[in-house]
Amino acid sequence: MESSGSSKAKCITGNNGDAELKPYNAESRRASWITFPFIIGAAAFWSASGTGWMTNLIVYLIKEFNVNQIDAAQIYNVINGCVFLLPILGAIIADSVLGCFLVASISSFIASMGIVLLSLTATLNSLRPKPCANKSSSCIAPSYLQFFVLYTGIVLATLGASGVRFTIVTFGANQFESQKDQSTFFNWFFFASYAPFALSSTLVVYIEDNVSWALGFWLCVAASLIALAVFIAGNRYYHHETPQGSPLLSLARVLVASFWKRKLQLPLNTDEFYYSQHERNKEVEIPPTKNFRFLNRAALKIDGDTKSDNSIAKPWRLCTVQQVEDLKCVIKMLPLWSSAIFLSTPIAVQTSMTVLQALTMDRHLGPHFMIPASSVIVMVMISASVTLALIDRFRSTFPLWKKMTGSPPTVFLRIGIGHLLSVLGLVVSALIESLRLRAAHLHHLQNVNTLIVPMSALWLFPQLILVGVGEAFHLPGQMSLYFREFPVNLSNSATAMVSAVIGISYYLSTVLVDLVRRSTGWLPENLNDGRLDCMYWLLAGVGMVNFGYYLVCATFYKGKDGSSSSSKLPMTDDVGEN
Template sequence: MARYKLLMSNEAEEFVSDGSVDSKGRPSVRAKSGGWRACSIIIGYELVEKLALYGVLANLMVYLTTKMHEGTGMGILTLTVSLKSLKPLECPSNEGCEKASFMQLGIFYFALYLLALGTGGTRPNLPTFGADQFDDFHPEEKMHKNSFFNWWFFVVFFGGLLGQTFIVYVQDNISWGVSYGSITGFLLIAYVVFMTGSPFYRYKAVTGSPLQRVGKVIVRMIQNWKIHVPTDASCLHEVDSKAYLSQGRYPITSTKNLRFLDKAAFLNSRHSNPCSVTDVEETKQVIRVLPIWLTVIFPSTIVAQSFTLFIKQAMTMDRHMGSNFEIPSGSIGVFYQIPMLLIIPIYVRLLIPLFRRFTGNPRGITILQRIGVGIILQGFAMVAAVLTEIVRLDVIQRHGIADDKDAVVPISFLILLPQLAIMGIAEAMVEVGKLEFFYDQAPESMRSLGSAMYAASGGIGSFLTGAILTLVTRVTGRHGHKSWVLNNLNASRLDYFYALLVVLNIINYAVFLTMSWSYTYKREPSEALGKDSSKATLLVDNSGQNDEGIQI
């Protein structure tokens, strides 16, 4: 049996105070694990992964139309772009081309789905794992943790920038096989480096399925529904705090919100196995973030426009910079990524210290305030998109090219820069805030669930992009009317569609603001353990001796 001791003061300074262990299950030594050293390896892997992801996405539409002739999976995807048998015959004119066979399409989409599956496994877990390298109970590490997600997204955006420049250049000027082969090689190297960092990582103890605990609370609450909600906390079941510490969890005292859930912990119920107060409070924390989660889905829908319609707009315009250089269509996102890269160091180094002077908040402003600022900026970006589209359509009408879907509009794509730049800054505010919020506000033992909620909001938002676009196309095209969004963007009314998104954004922001005003942030873990928690640590002794330690 493992033996746990709670040591105090200088004796415990060598070890972390949050119950983290090393790769062999021993208590993590602060000087030899975690911190930015471990995070640099995790972030390095994320950089390569995002380079691969954005390198694929940037020119995916181009590859589908010009190579497949259609309106970690990287290994298979590399084969599909390299082997002649896995793609149709070359067709330089892109007219009357042979369609991809069923087998060729099947392998291609299998590779994409495999890539998506791998991304789905790393996206919610890597940022959580990175943030877990910092100790909540150590003041200096806590400050580093507060800025971690900013630098995490800085690397994500930088990876996207490399993918949309370097990888796209190789695709356009050398070959698709070389570009995807390079990405596959980078991923293999990054994986090896990531695994070699195992001795330096801090790991959280496995505490069982968080959804199982939530489910148990809901079931017990329903079973005790007819019981009057107890007002005395002594009527509620709770276990000793040391039992939670031995599992890497923290006890939570009963709160007054969502009190109907307290029925699950009622001691005098007819059920002999009531839930603990901490289990109930963790369930409350999950339920409290759900309204916020619903309101941050639509901002992901707005963000998705920059990868679809904004890029398609640019493809209809003059993309030359100077007389000899034309920006590849897959690299338009660079003008979206650069503002994101610039705003993060400005925000961390300048704005947070400035705001902190007035608010006293270590983050400068609250997480929800940051998200709110981002949503407002998204609205401004869409307003700029409306105005830009009005100008583009005016040029089209004056030159009489509305019916020619292949005509290049004689106006520079640089007119799109305001909407791209504002949207990039908005995404830096919203996306960093979303991940930080769901990680921070999820129970300590359910932080992967919080990161999964963040990832799910982005996925659902992207799905809604297509759903809204399809619905608008069908509704506005009824009764012989011309649809707002057509395959021929020169004949479309994207200004109307963008204006609709502005209205929807205002409605969503109003709901978000209402939910934010009523939201109560959860306590820091150190508050739950008292004033000496910053000096406390849990040590695991595998000697198996039985004394004053806590047995598990």
């Protein structure tokens, strides 16, 4: 089955369902590793730019725009949700109209303009309210103009970041022919995203907190423009895909067509199903599979569905067999995909609340240096970067694992390890918060919001390290799983699925936090008078239940070649060598 609209090596599916790769054409041979420094370099600068303004946004809203602490955390989660959810729209536009290169380039420019507006709010006194001491009742709320400029900048920066974030992942992976190279690219892409995050979360955030918010934001503008320049500089080497319509639209057509023909009886003869020209050229026309049989009606031909040349006359009434099978492939992935949502939701709550915890703790390192509250999250990226490098470095031990266990380490195992580490991180978070609350109560700080608990913010590092190590396992693992298992013409949508997971999780986290605020007293304005530890215990329980759900989904999942999770889909494609 030849893919349309994909820049990857074209695939043909044999009678056994296995995918074989055709060789690249002359243009694609210019791609591969020669494009790597341009794409990874651009990704690094984009990561540094987005991190610089987004990581410290909670503190900026609280200190410069007089926003309530919990409300600032909620705004932060909504913005992160948009950054990760909107790439689905970017994938549709890339597939249908512009292609990945133009979507990433235009989005980068839009992000730069948004960060410019944010920089202006920090530069011009007229674009932010007067400072408010100790959150007293005399605080002046921002004017409509100040809110308009602030949120316009945030919206533009968010739209731009979402257009770049995972479009460039697909674009980069499509430069490589083998799954081994693609797997290596995914690891290094996440490393190139995490390492600059660590630098920006410390250096830029420190500049914003201790030198100048304006200088920090303008550095983000510079990083965004450099990223765009580096990405465009590699254009002569890239393999560009030709947009030929969004495959997501074809999936919607299958649903509509199967609904319209829901009362028709399914035949046993394959001649009554509609095959594309490529499918008809095969020696044997493969009938639709029996799973989700109700969808097979979408490919059932009736009078008026085709023209005289046998082309489709009504695209919303008749689909090809391959379009039906593509939708079935996506549906099979949905349970595993949903388990990732409930994995990422507790992490979204945990990271935003950790910043609020840090604001109440002693952040001094020596007499003259104080860690910015938003910078504590850098430990997630540092631990993730180190873990990713170690995973790539010790790939040579995978054949030894196969000899010891009888099977290679699978991508499902990698994701499962990420689940467990994330739950462990939540347990540690609950224990640390209990110690913090005990210190606050011991010093009678429950009703005093301006005093710092005499407990070092370094206590927050273990939980963040566990989250980072967990992300190094489950995020690239999910990316690799979706990229391998989705139909080849859904490559953009496959990588956007990971982005959608994180985006939905941020929105669910805001709903969860708001529900807890309304129904309990765990999350008051003053965390010293709350029970954030109970919130963490609740999230840890949800995480364990979700891990059990993931195990069930992974156990019963059958790959697109019919294999089980335990026998196929190794963590990398060279585990059986030597």
